[in-house]
Structure formats: structure tokens, C-alpha cells
Amino acid sequence: xxxxxxKLGPVHAEPTIFQRSVHGRSGHSIRxxxxxxxxxxxxxxxxxxxxxxxxxxxxxxxxxxxxxxxQNYSLDIGMYPLGSCTMKYNPKVNEVLARLDGFTDLHxxxxxxxxxxxxxxxxxxxxxLAAIGGFDAVTLSPAAGAHGEYTGLRIxxxxxxxxxxxxxxVLVPDTAHGTNPASSVLNGFKAVEVRSGGTGILTADAVAAxxxxxxxxxxxxxxxxxxxxxxxxxxxxxxxxxxxxxVYGDGANLNALMGKVRPADLGVDVMHFNxxxxxxxxxxxxxPGSGPVGVTKALEPFLPVPRVVYRDGRYAMSSDYPDSIGRxxxxxxxxxxxxxxxxxxxxxxxxxxxxxxxxxxxxxxxLRALLTAGYHLPYDQTCMHEVVFNDHxxxxxGVTTMDVAKRLLDYGYHPPTVFFPLVVHDAIMIEPxxxxxxxxxxxxxxxxxxxxxxxxxxxxxxxxxxxxxxIGRPDEVTAARHPVLVxxxx
Ligand SMILES: *Cc1c(COP(=O)(O)O)cnc(C)c1O
Numbered sequence: 134x135x136x137x138x139x140k141l142g143p144v145h146a147e148p149t150i151f152q153r154s155v156h157g158r159s160g161h162s163i164r165x166x167x168x169x170x171x172x173x174x175x176x177x178x179x180x181x182x183x184x185x186x187x188x189x190x191x192x193x194x195x196x197x198x199x200x201x202x203x204q205n206y207s208l209d210i211g212m213y214p215l216g217s218c219t220m221k222y223n224p225k226v227n228e229v230l231a232r233l234d235g236f237t238d239l240h241x242x243x244x245x246x247x248x249x250x251x252x253x254x255x256x257x258x259x260x261x262l263a264a265i266g267g268f269d270a271v272t273l274s275p276a277a278g279a280h281g282e283y284t285g286l287r288i289x290x291x292x293x294x295x296x297x298x299x300x301x302x303v304l305v306p307d308t309a310h311g312t313n314p315a316s317s318v319l320n321g322f323k324a325v326e327v328r329s330g331g332t333g334i335l336t337a338d339a340v341a342a343x344x345x346x347x348x349x350x351x352x353x354x355x356x357x358x359x360x361x362x363x364x365x366x367x368x369x370x371x372x373x374x375x376x377x378x379x380v381y382g383d384g385a386n387l388n389a390l391m392g393k394v395r396p397a398d399l400g401v402d403v404m405h406f407n408x409x410x411x412x413x414x415x416x417x418x419x420x421p422g423s424g425p426v427g428v429t430k431a432l433e434p435f436l437p438v439p440r441v442v443y444r445d446g447r448y449a450m451s452s453d454y455p456d457s458i459g460r461x462x463x464x465x466x467x468x469x470x471x472x473x474x475x476x477x478x479x480x481x482x483x484x485x486x487x488x489x490x491x492x493x494x495x496x497x498x499x500l501r502a503l504l505t506a507g508y509h510l511p512y513d514q515t516c517m518h519e520v521v522f523n524d525h526x527x528x529x530x531g532v533t534t535m536d537v538a539k540r541l542l543d544y545g546y547h548p549p550t551v552f553f554p555l556v557v558h559d560a561i562m563i564e565p566x567x568x569x570x571x572x573x574x575x576x577x578x579x580x581x582x583x584x585x586x587x588x589x590x591x592x593x594x595x596x597x598x599x600x601x602x603x604i605g606r607p608d609e610v611t612a613a614r615h616p617v618l619v620x621x622x623x
Contacts, residue, residue, distance in 0.1 A: 147200050154187035160194060204603045206547050208415070212569050212577055216519045216550035216562025217310065217358060219388045219410035220417070221493075224480065227413065227473040236472055241464035245449045251468065252448035255441045258475045259425070262406055265486070266384065267395030268427030272436045274466045278385050281405025281424030282316035282352070284437060287458045288403055288428060289349055289379045290320055291435040295456065298377070300349040306335055307556050308357040313383060322349055329556065333359040333512045337368040344372055350379035355396065356386050356517035358554035360497065360564075363399075370400020379403060379432070387411045388566070389494055389518035392487030403428045412474035423470040437461045492567035493518040496574060500565055503578040507585030511557050519564035521557050526585070530592035534559040537584055539606065540598035544580035 172179070189197075206213075213220035230236075239251055259271040275281040286303065293300055303317040306327045314324035325348070327339050340351060351373050355363040363369070370380045382396045382404030388411045390396070396404050408423040409416035416422050428436060437460060438452040450465065481489065494517050501510065501520040509525035524534040538548035538561070550562040565574055588595050599605055 147197065147204070150187045150189065150194070150197050153189050153193050153197060156188060158188045158190055158193075160189055160191045211546060212565065212573050213547045214549045214563045214565050214577065215547065216360075216521065216564040217385065217553065218416075218550065219385075219407070219518075219564060219566055221388070221410075221413055221566035222568035223413045223415045223473070224477070226480070227476045230476045231469045231472040236469060239468070241468075246447070249448055252441055252450070254475050255465070255468075255471060256443055256448055258471055258478070259441060261475075261478050262425055263427055265387075265391055265395070266401075266404055266406065266427040267397030268404070269430045270433040270436060271425050271427045272440065273423065273425045273471055274437045274460070274462045275405065275424040275426060276462055276467055277409070277422035278383075278405055278407040278424045279312040279316060280461065281407075281426045282312055282381070282383065283319055284424075284458070284461050285381050285403040285405055285426050285428075286316055286320040286322065286349075286352075287461070288426070288432050288435040289381065290322075291456070291458050292379070292432055293349055295435075296377075300347050300378075302348045303381075304340060304343055304348060304351040304373075306351075306353060306357065308333065308335075308359055308554055309352060309354055310358060310383060310385065313352045313354070317352065327351070329357070329359075333357065333361050333556070335363055335365055335369055337365055337372050340369050341372045344376045344378060346376055348376065348378055350381055350402075352381040352383060353401075354383035354386060355399070355401075356389050356519075358386075358562075359512050359521050359556065360389075360516040360519035360562075361512065361514070362389075362517055366399040366401075374400070384427075385410055386518065389490055391490050392483060393490050397427070397429060403432055408470055408474040413477040414470050414473040421467040421470050423467045423474065439465065441465075489567045490518075493565075496565040496567060496569060497563070499571075499574055500563055500578060503574075504563075504581055507582045508561065518566070519562060521554065522561040522563070523557055524559045524561065527588045527592075527595075528559075530588050532588045532592045532595050534561050536595045536598060537561065537581075537588075539602075540584045540587070540595050541580060542599035542602040544583070546577060546580055 208220060208222050235250060239248055245252060255273055259273060262271045263269065275284045301323055302325050303322040304327050305313045305317060305324045306329050308329050317324040325343055327335065327343060329335055330339065335353065351369065353363060353366065355366055357363055373380050379402040380400055382401035384396065384404040385407045387406060391411060403426060405424045405426050408414050408425065434454060434456040435458055438454055438457045439450040440454065442449055442451045478486065497516050497518050497520050501516055504522060507526065508522040510522055512521065524532065524537060527537065534551050538551050541548045551560065553560055553562060584595065
């Protein structure tokens with residue numbers, strides 16, 4: 134066994150907090166209640182037996198959670214090159230601002246007059262996003278990107294119904310994120326696939342061949358999930374508009390465009406933003422996101438309520454929009470995510486946002502240039518903010534994308550996105566973002582190229598990876614199909 138295969142010690146096998154439980158052990162020294170004290174809770178609501186909580190000491194708890202936190206990988210430890218996810222570093226000042234008492238102590242039912250500052254922040258964020266996307270109005274309600282897609286398509290459906298039309302289909306390119314067809318179906322539309330063809334770019338002809346008067350519109354991601362700019366988008370949009378349809382823009386990849394191109398200028402009628410991607414707020418692990426939706430004038434009446442408005446010198450939440458699709462979320466959406474995105478936009482300024490987009494594209498192309506020495510690039514052209522390789526060069530040695538990703542763990546990196554987008558078989562999709570320095574990118578590229586070198590020399594070693602991670606190769610299918618979410622106590 135080589136030194137790298139030696140396990141990392143007892144920390145490795147951290148049991149659950151319930152397995153640490155020792156009967157009678159306690160982590161507090163609070164005196165038991167005075168028997169004279171009568172609980173205010175009615176007897177019928179009281180437990181009949183003690184709660185099944187772990188019996189642990191303070192030191193047990195402290196070590197358990199600190200050890201778990203050390204098994205975690207985060208952006209504060211290193212680069213997170215997860216394609217399509219824009220895992221950029223979130224400046225800590227955003228977190229400080231989002232924790233200000235004035236924001237955290239607000240109740241969502243507070244009278245508008247007592248929440249003028251928060252409403253002003255929301256109003257201004259709407260205005261910034263509208264300016265960045267080229268839209269006439271923006272809603273901040275949706276809780277994440279996919280929810281924004283749902284909201285945007287709901288708006289399109291409502292606009293069509295207002296015209297007395299009940300169209301049944303939505304066109305979705307083969308390069309789309311899985312949420313696009315899912316949002317179409319949730320809105321009662323059939324998702325029809327459009328082939329991107331050999332170039333990876335959508336053509337007006339491919340869309341014209343499918344676009345008809347029963348099609349509500351097209352969902353298009355720009356740059357697409359191959360990291361390529363949709364150069365034909367204005368022409369494609371014209372085809373859709375000529376048949377009375379709408380163009381839905383999936384704005385998850387706006388990090389490549391902000392400050393450079395306004396999607397509405399390319400013919401996009403409605404688009405969601407991912408604040409938790411483009412505007413630096415952290416995401417992952419199911420934490421809160423925010424997926425505001427921008428629309429052109431024609432779709433504005435259908436935006437969800439409540440909307441933040443500025444009238445007669447004060448900010449207010451207004452639901453006075455008779456054609457609105459209604460509410461899509463309880464209260465006002467994920468407000469503290471909005472605070473972080475607003476802080477980020479203010480810190481960066483117009484020039485800063487533009488530079489971020491430029492550096493995101495530069496960084497991806499820098500990695501593209503370095504990594505072609507070891508990996509196959511199926512769509513060999515200048516990319517935008519992300520680049521998609523595959524395992525073509527490693528396959529002959531019996532090594533797959535999964536093996537490369539697992540081996541990266543040994544080098545201390547979070548692997549890139551794998552097996553997505555689906556148009557590239559065994560894809561390795563890398564999005565470095567603009568927050569990585571040249572030194573970080575060089576180190577990551579060295580690790581990737583070292584793995585390519587190992588595969589040529591000793592493929593069996595790569596296939597055994599990871600050797601230095603806390604968990605090796607869990608059965609992901611079983612974990613997804615039969616998740617054990619509760620520790621069996623009885
Ligand atoms: C992330 C992403 C989405 C979905 O956004 P969520 O916020 O995760 O719901 C949709 N489309 C693309 C291209 C994405 O990258």
C-alpha cells in the first residue's frame with residue numbers, strides 16, 4: 134500500500150451523533166424543573182415518552198460537528214469548477230450586510246411604511262436587473278432558477294390565453310438544462326426537442342422547421358450549456374415571433390454576458406436570473422436561491438404579485454394587477470439573497486460587472502487552452518464562461534470521466550460537472566469563474582494534466598481513486614432511490 138492509500142485516521146469514520154449517544158450522558162447542567170411548576174402546555178399535547186435525542190456531552194457535540202465540517206469542501210477551501218453552476222467566491226461583506234438587524238428582524242407582514250428601506254432595496258435591485266438584462270420590468274418573487282422558468286412560462290401561457298390562444302408545445306434545444314423541459318411540462322406544455330447540430334449552435338432553420346402556431350415559444354440558454362454563444366439568436370427569435378410565439382431566455386449563464394450583452398436586445402422576451410450564480414450569493418446544499426424574472430413591456434401585466442412599486446414618494450407592495458398570474462411564493466421571495474445580490478452589484482459597479490464577465494470568459498478559455506493537451510474537446514472553438522471536455526482520450530485505457538473526477542478528489546479539488554450536458558457523451562464540464570487567479574487555474578490544470586499522465590502510465594491506479602477522500606465511491610443510484618433520511622431509533 135502506498136502512503137497515499139493510507140487512511141486518514143479515526144476522523145475518517147465519523148459515526149452519526151445518534152451512534153455517539155451513551156445512556157445517561159448529558160451536555161448541560163440545567164437544574165430539573167421545580168415539581169410545583171405546572172406546564173402551560175395541555176397534557177394531551179405532551180409526550181408520553183422522552184424524545185429520542187442523542188445523549189452526548191458538549192465535547193462530543195463540538196468534536197462531531199467540527200469533524201464533519203472538516204470533511205466538507207467549500208469555496209473557502211478551494212476552487213469549485215462545477216460547470217453550469219457558477220460557483221464564484223461570495224465576498225464576506227455581503228454576508229455581513231445580510232445579517233444587519235434591520236434586515237433580519239423584519240417580519241414579512243410588516244406594514245410597508247415600517248419597511249421602506251427593505252422595499253427600496255428590492256425596488257432598486259429590480260431596476261438594476263432590468264438594466265442588465267434590457268427588460269422593462271422584473272419580479273423578485275421566484276425562489277430559484279427553475280422556479281423562475283416556471284414563472285416565466287406561466288406568464289407566456291397567460292399572455293397567450295389573453296389572446297384567446299391555447300398553444301400546447303414549447304421548443305427546447307438538446308443543449309438545454311433539464312429544468313427547461315421540466316418547467317414546460319409543469320406548465321402543461323409538451324417539450325419538443327430542437328437539435329443543435331454539429332456546431333452546437335441553434336440555427337434559424339432548425340427552429341423554423343418546428344415552430345408553428347401551436348407552439349408557445351422557445352426556451353434558449355445563452356451562452357448554451359456547451360459554453361457557446363448562440364450567434365443566431367436574433368434570427369431564431371424572429372422566426373419564433375413571426376409565428377406569434379415568445380422567446381424564453383434561461384439566464385443561468387448570464388455571468389458570461391453581464392455588462393456586455395443585454396439578452397432582451399437579442400430578442401428574448403422573458404428571462405430568469407440566478408442571483409445565486411451570477412450575483413455571487415452562495416448556493417448548494419439546498420440553501421436558498423433567488424430566480425428573478427425580467428420581461429418586456431408586452432408581458433409586464435402578467436408578472437406575479439405582489440410587486441414592489443414606487444408611488445407618491447414611497448415604496449409599497451402592490452397586488453393591484455388584474456392580469457397577473459397571481460402569487461408564486463409566500464410573502465416576498467428570499468429577501469436576504471436579494472440583499473447579498475444588491476450588495477454585490479453595488480460593490481462591483483457597472484464596470485466591475487463587465488470585467489467579471491470578461492474574466493470569467495478569459496479564465497475558461499485559459500483552461501481550455503491548457504487542458505487540450507490532455508483531454509478531448511468535442512466542440513473545438515473559443516468558449517464563453519465554461520468549457521466541455523470528455524474522456525475520449527482516456528477511454529482506450531479503460532478510464533472514464535467518473536474515474537478522472539474521483540481522482541481529482543485525491544488532488545484536493547472538487548470535480549467539475551460530469552455527464553452534463555447530455556449532447557456530449559461522458560462530458561467533463563468546467564466553469565472556473567472569474568474569482569480564480571492565474572495561480573489557482575495553473576494548479577488546477579496541473580492536477581488535471583497529471584491525471585491524464587497517470588492514465589497513460591497506470592490506468593488501474595486512476596480507476597481505484599479516490600484514495601485520500603473520506604468516502605470513496607458510494608452507490609449513488611441506491612442513495613438517490615432509497616435515501617435513508619432518518620436514523621432508525623426504534
Ligand atoms: C442552474 C441552472 C438552472 C436552474 O437553476 P436553479 O437555481 O438551480 O433552479 C437552469 N438552467 C441552467 C442552464 C442552469 O445552469
